[in-house]
Amino acid sequence: MSAKTNAQITDLRSALDLLRTVQGQLIETDEPVDPQAELAGVYRHVGAGGTVQRPTRIGPAMSFNNIKGHAGAKVVTGLLASRERVALMLGTKPERLGFLLNEAVKEPIAPITIPRERALCQAVVHYATEPGFDIRALIPAPTNTAEDAGPYITLGMCYASDPETGESDVTIHRLCLQSKDEMSMWITPGARHIGSFFKTAEDAGKPLPISISIGVDPAIAVGSCFEPPTTPLGFDELSVAGAIRKQAVEMVQCLTINERAIANAEYVIEGELLPGVRMREDFHSNTGKAMPEFPGYSGPAAPELPVIKVKAVTHRCNPIMQTCIGPSEEHVTMAGIPTEASILQMVEKAMPGRLLNVYAHAAGGGKYMAVLQFKKSMPSDEGRQRQAALLAFSAFSELKHVILVDEDVDPFDSNDVLWALNTRYQGDIDTIFIPGVRCHPLDPSQTADYNPMIRDRGISCKVIFDCTVPFPLKAHFQRAKFMEVDPRRYAPELFKKE
Template identity: 30%
Template sequence: MSRLNDQNASAATDMVAALETLKGCPADAGHFLIKSGFSPDQAAADFVESYAGVPATPRGGTEPAVLYQQRNQPDLLFGLYGCERRIRGWLPALAGCRMTKTAPSLAPVSPIHVKSDHQRWDQIDLGGLPFPQITTRDAGPYITMGFVMAGEAGQNLALSAHRMLVLGPDLLGISMLTSRHLRHMAQRAGEQGESLPISINIGVPPAVAIASATGTAHLPSRLDKLSLAGALAKAPIAISQGPDDGAFYLSRSAIVLHGELLADTTTEAIAPAPPGVTMPEFLGYDGHAGAPLQLIKLNSISQRPNAMMQAVVGPGREQSAILGLGGALSLALGLDEGLLAENAFDLRFSYAGGGMLLLFVALKDGHTTPLEPLARQMIDICPFVKTVVFVDQDVDLSSEEDMLWAMTTRANLAQDCHPVQGFAPMRMDPSQGDAWAKQKGYTPTRCYVDATVPPSCRSAASRSFV
């Protein structure tokens, strides 16, 4: 076992190293601010009011990384991932590369076991950490950038981000979708009458944040999420054994909560919060308190020296960038390699859809696959996708204006917007709800937009300056 060496840390494998790259960085690539005099709740409110972008607010542009200094607690960091270009620049495998070209060639880089520099707290008290309550409607303070890890490798590894409600000094409630691998592992443990040992990692390496946003079910057999993170970083991710032979954790996480995922549950709608409401979701609307939260019991807390607490406000450019890069990576890894190579020039999820609902696809010149089955396969892999917009490869997917230009001048939406039937509506999107359908008089469905130039019209529709 090697010893953790900060001199070998890169922006891809260490959040602190990534933050250092923003100091003195040009404003158009994102920047770094330090503010003081804000409580955790006030810091969240200030970030929303001053910096958060679409879909949290109508504000365009990148989000800066803002460090809110705290008294007697770790400082609170918002906005680190508020720029897709910034994140790509930290990840050697993605910097300056098209996702469709990079993903199929990613080779796994296994994690390394190291002796961590984490310091164990004398007492277990979540009150010692600056968890913000994002809105007054929330049930309480939430962990919003907690990456839960169970197992170590392969099918025995779960690594995913979840929102977790702070219920007491050593107790959390976690929200998990039914499709999550972590939930399946917890169910198997519960069936054997056992709890599931886990670590909750806060302030993780950027490569881990993106890899964790991919879908486990569609990863090729050569990759799990830790070896995928290593592939993105082109360097191994450091992991360590938890205290008292507990669950493994990410050695370069700023703060780690060590504990067990129990079979017991609790409600998320806790008075005086409005019934049925949780903290804002990734699309910019309040969440729904539906399924019970599963309980997590902590047995220790550890942190690196001078640790920072990372958080997000729920929706916004930061959350959208993480989800969008993870989703595009999932598609590029999950689609049939021949289908991908023959048809897709590049893939990108728009901030406007929270990084999940609105997918841009640039098609290769001379592609032959019909668009409806291609869109359907993409929705099968990324089931939150609502709209797929197909364009030609001369359109810049990273420019929302260029996408609108293509949709305006290379499509007649009344004819070129086509339904993709057979997918269940998503309740997080208001326009897919029952009340919306009743008022509008139609059944919500997914769709794709053909904003490509017909082959016979290409000479008349070529760009003047490209």
Template identity: 30%
Template sequence: MTGATAPPPALSLRAALAELRAGPPGAVVEHDEPADRTRVADHFARAYAGVPARGVSRPEPAVLYTAVPGGPVLLGLYGDEERLRRWLPGLPERAAPETAARLVAEAVRPNAAPVAVSRPPCQEHRTTGARVDLSGLPVPVLTPRDAGPYLTAALVRAEDPATGRTALSAHRMLVVGRDRLTVWMVPGRQVKALYEQAVREGRPLPVTVNIGVPPAAMVASALNTRFLPDGLDKLAVAGALAGRPLAVAPALTQPVSALAEAEIVLEGYLDGSVADEALPGAEPRGSLPEFLGFDGGARPGLPVLTVTAVTHRSDPVFQAVIGPGREQSAVLGAAGALSAALSLRPVLPRAEGVRVRRLHFAAAGGGMLLLAVAVRKESAAADGGLAVLARELLERHPFVKLVVFTDDDVDVGCAEDLLWALVTRSNLGADATAWPRLPPVPMDPSQTPDWAAVRHGAERPPGRVSVDATTPYALRSRTARSFRPEAGLAATGHCR
């Protein structure tokens, strides 16, 4: 692969950075002053980050801190939805049930599957065995309250040799030793299922941890496996997003593949060993800033990943995210909208008269809590069909707190247009529906029992909510916009 034509931005972090550098000034910012790895996240948050890290609504630039020992460190690469769409030719312009289904259809085609290569860039430099020492990596400490240095933008690749199943997902990983990481696996993730099965059978689960991955892999990793065809590899979905297959290569010390274009790869295994999410000798307390903008809590007894090799490209770029900010919201939101669209397909016949035109996760909810759904009502029956969709979305997507339905003349990707629909096409006292039987989102402070007790005088949070901000079918002509958008603009456009 060495010496081949440079891959497109979808298939390489370096190619994505090169594309940004070739564009308008300001898309890539470099800081060459000496910087400690404990300070870069705070500097990025204060100078560049947007909602929900700070009350700023603007794209984030890609920022390279070139003078961090062991660096450079990259933050903000995905801090602009338009940037992602430009890099990923297979990403639907609007997430809807039919466009998500077409993407999956492309992913199951043989030409989307990952291809194995020899001499991959990610293995230009190799360290194995007793020489492995993670302290040489510029792993940021995001705040003084963090448990320690965390990997925040790394993808875990697992391949179960017994079943052939694969997993690809991002996890927060705390460096707790020269060759050890704790891994927080959110319930429901495929890698957690593979890990638990391996532990039950008394065998290790081999994995690679890929840092600085192709943009197509990053977005595909955030898709919900349960809504994909059984056995479909997320790397095949990444190939559909990129319009070309991703390159993989066998790891050196484990029977699992690595992303060939990754900047840095950690090879290792999970064998059932556990440790608290804390540095040796410390009690588990805080973890790191979560995607909603608040500090998270450390977890006891997390799986431990033992690293057997570290490989990297020449002059590797260490990519990280700060947690809250537009960057993580853009990735989670793009993948989440596709997952939500796929989950709706089985229930659409029961939502009579409703055509789902676009789904969009707002950055204000970290790309997960606030889902806006633009619909077209095709008959009077549609007035009652939205409740069917609301129940499906809230039951099958446990991080969705609020679903807002709008008409399809509203650009649900524009926060101001979404607010306009809420203000003019709903009366929240009557048009908001609480779903109290659904479990709360525990990382949201307003859904905790303490909050419910103080605010509502109740033991249980009031539940998740859907809002109908659509015009009743019989009254559509009375609320037509004076200046109507161009055909299709509200369903496919972006806030400007």
């Protein structure tokens, strides 16, 4: 895709317009679909991928244009559920996405505020004080399964500011619609900037204003998923999207709270995180489950979560709801590409030129597993590959497993990685265990019930699988060399000229 086309993507609608021009990237249906479990059940077969239970696959994005109970509403899912599709929308190659995000973090462009009369997201306004106001009727939020705690907003760009410093940040959180004007909000302990902002406000006995923008430029969704230390507290990840697009993200002042929202979002929810108020996540369903999460299991319903009191919902004319299946390839993309960028940045600083690429593998939901392609060029490089793995754990604290491969192994090809595991790895000498390290609480194996040695939920044994050839033996592990040819002469329909 040309740079010119890339620059023309400014919102969800322009991204969909681009996908309509590329065969196999978007399908649309007018068939009536129930947002409660049925919609996700359909997309599981069409293109969910990720850690979704098989049968599933990576396929096109999908627009459902006839949502039961929501006349005139549309729901789009799977926009980011393909590495190739994301690369298309961000104007790069799939294997270069981590590098693109790394470059964007280094040269951020801060968001700007535009006048309200130019903000498409405020074309239609619904105040919570109006008779009949009900967020569940206004927003066609789906459930992934029949056991979910309720309808979830899974791709809401949550934006808030530190009450003391005024520094702002955007992150994605699990948001369950609990009543006509209340939502519960999952905040991973110690891992989200907004959690820090809320603690500051709550300690002072004050609510925290927060906006949730739904249906945005894919660059915003991907850029918002960076975590410390790559983007420290006070770093506004909207500036990453600005750098990707070479132009600032446009914001607008909210109508009912002292906060901003993304000006061309499809929907915006304005509200406040209430101090001292908590709610059981499955208050209505009583299933004990929240929704399917990236490890592939339904996450347990939290016994108490912070509550957002909704003040208003604004939206564009004929708004499009964007959603995500929890364990799908879409999560892999959003979490994994910033993870790759973070690892590339940290290792490159420590040992320039040796780490060739990184893939945050789909089997780990973009968080638990990374494949590092490492090049040893001299005898003293032996052992540095394991140092790179340690740096990867430092770059992304939720990482659980690192697989190291040589420069002749494609880190994005699981068969090639497993080939290296089978021919360049001996378990007793090439496995490095790092027990007792904090990881991510959604891994169901990280409990004392599973392993009595685990002291607290979310603590794990991190593992390095070194599938690289020892430097002195590299000459003995040369892959069979085939003749170099131009396959386009023989199968032009398969090998189009770039």
